[in-house]
Amino acid sequence: MSIDYKNQPKVDFAVFKNDYTNGNPKAPPEVGKIEMTREFMKAITTIAKTGTMPVLKVAMWYRESGAGVAYKNFRLEIDHNKSVNPFPGSASAEPAPVETAPVQVAEESKGNAEFDLPF
Numbered sequence: 818m819s820i821d822y823k824n825q826p827k828v829d830f831a832v833f834k835n836d837y838t839n840g841n842p843k844a845p846p847e848v849g850k851i852e853m854t855r856e857f858m859k860a861i862t863t864i865a866k867t868g869t870m871p872v873l874k875v876a877m878w879y880r881e882s883g884a885g886v887a888y889k890n891f892r893l894e895i896d897h898n899k900s901v902n903p904f905p906g907s908a909s910a911e912p913a914p915v916e917t918a919p920v921q922v923a924e925e926s927k928g929n930a931e932f933d934l935p936f
Contacts, residue, residue, distance in 0.1 A: 826857040828893040833886065847889070857893075864900055872899040 832849035864871040874896040877889050 822894075825894060825897075826854065826860045828853055828857050830891050830893075831880075832889045832891065834888075849889075849891075851893070860895055864895065869900050872896040874899075 828851060830849055830851045832847045835845055835848045838844035838846070861871045872895070874894045876892045876894075878891075879887065880890045881887050
């Protein structure tokens with residue numbers, strides 16, 4: 818199975834030094850947020866609906882903003898080679914075939930049942 822990694826959905830996010838710890842040693846030293854795109858969520862949901870556990874790969878780069886603030890830039894991608902069936906007794910233990918073409922996301926209303934999460 819050939820996977821076109823360049824056209825697979827990805828999510829990029831950043832983690833910055835937490836300037837709001839107020840001296841609390843239990844506060845996280847770095848914080849950030851991840852905004853999942855519909856395309857990424859739909860790809861994960863498509864895999865999960867096959868009975869396969871989606872596995873994500875993460876990569877990290879050290880970066881510096883235009884203002885000179887150091888941060889870490891992360892990328893999440895679906896690991897098609899490591900996604901596994903969480904219920905090996907119910908079906909083949911091999912990962913289910915996953916659509917390798919880029920995921921096309923049509924504009925859908927928030928109430929559309931086609932995009933319901935399987936969990």
